[in-house]
Amino acid sequence: MAYEHILVETHDNVGVITLNRPKALNALCTDLVREVGSALNDMEANNEIGAIVLTGSEKAFAAGADIKEMADKSYMDVYLEDFITNGWEVITTCRKPIIAAVAGYALGGGCEFAMMCDFILAADNAKFGQPEITIGTIPGAGGTQRLPRYVGKSKAMEMVLTGRIMDAEEAERAGLVSRIVPLEELKDEAIKTAAKIADLSRPIVFTAKESVNRAYETTLAEGLRFERRTFHATFATEDQKEGMQAFAEKRSPKFNHR
Numbered sequence: 001m002a003y004e005h006i007l008v009e010t011h012d013n014v015g016v017i018t019l020n021r022p023k024a025l026n027a028l029c030t031d032l033v034r035e036v037g038s039a040l041n042d043m044e045a046n047n048e049i050g051a052i053v054l055t056g057s058e059k060a061f062a063a064g065a066d067i068k069e070m071a072d073k074s075y076m077d078v079y080l081e082d083f084i085t086n087g088w089e090v091i092t093t094c095r096k097p098i099i100a101a102v103a104g105y106a107l108g109g110g111c112e113f114a115m116m117c118d119f120i121l122a123a124d125n126a127k128f129g130q131p132e133i134t135i136g137t138i139p140g141a142g143g144t145q146r147l148p149r150y151v152g153k154s155k156a157m158e159m160v161l162t163g164r165i166m167d168a169e170e171a172e173r174a175g176l177v178s179r180i181v182p183l184e185e186l187k188d189e190a191i192k193t194a195a196k197i198a199d200l201s202r203p204i205v206f207t208a209k210e211s212v213n214r215a216y217e218t219t220l221a222e223g224l225r226f227e228r229r230t231f232h233a234t235f236a237t238e239d240q241k242e243g244m245q246a247f248a249e250k251r252s253p254k255f256n257h258r
């Protein structure tokens, strides 16, 4: 399929989606978000692909939702089209792990896009923020809910109320990003990390992702029960047998994704 605002590539068993609206700093217009959703659905259905990287340019992962596109919308427009939920959350429903590889600006919806992914690798020039308050609105794609879960209430509240931008080091200290890599290595490192995941057992990776995500949606007791059951379920897979036998035989496992 031909896309206008994104580039799609595969590197062995890794799918890579690059946001590509350079003149607008990858502002997330409706068509771009729709294209990301469509590419993700294709990658989810492609048995060759085991993990996905979502990235942007060196200057901007994404500078937010497209302000010019949304500026004149009325309340009834945004309400009826369920603006911002509609189309965006496909990132969160994808079962395959998605790594956000962020360089430059990840602001507003850009930061929210990154936070919807499973984890964020940041280049040393990455900048994160929720500046919606400075343009007369608030985060509408999860920023007020996900940011506090990543960085805690105090820092999230300061960022949402002032629009202050955090650099990569602060984002790493706060737990928003898993690690920082030099800008020139970002894409390769993200693909290498995704490839490691893609080589593992697909059903076990899905189970691990689902279990960690459960921690954000339930109580500790319920989450622990869920983990116990899914842990037990791994023993019903061929890949658990293969993984443990390979360890005992001092060889690399060969997972069949069954």
Ligand SMILES: CC(C)(O)CC(=O)SCCNC(=O)CCNC(=O)[C@H](O)C(C)(C)COP(=O)(O)OP(=O)(O)OC[C@H]1O[C@@H](n2cnc3c(N)ncnc32)[C@H](O)[C@@H]1OP(=O)(O)O
Pocket (backbone or CB within 6 Å): 023, 024, 025, 027, 028, 063, 064, 065, 066, 067, 068, 069, 084, 105, 107, 108, 109, 110, 112, 131, 132, 135, 138, 139, 140, 141, 143
């Ligand atoms: C999803 C929700 C609900 O949470 C809502 C949102 O996401 S609201 C958007 C939040 N984001 C912002 O408020 C950031 C807006 N952008 C900026 O503040 C600046 O562009 C910058 C600090 C990221 C970079 O500044 P600079 O290097 O000076 O570049 P510019 O000349 O400002 O931008 C270049 C070009 O890109 C266009 N642009 C940038 N961001 C957006 C955007 N979010 N929407 C639409 N267009 C954007 C900017 O207008 C420039 O284009 P031209 O005007 O030159 O054609």
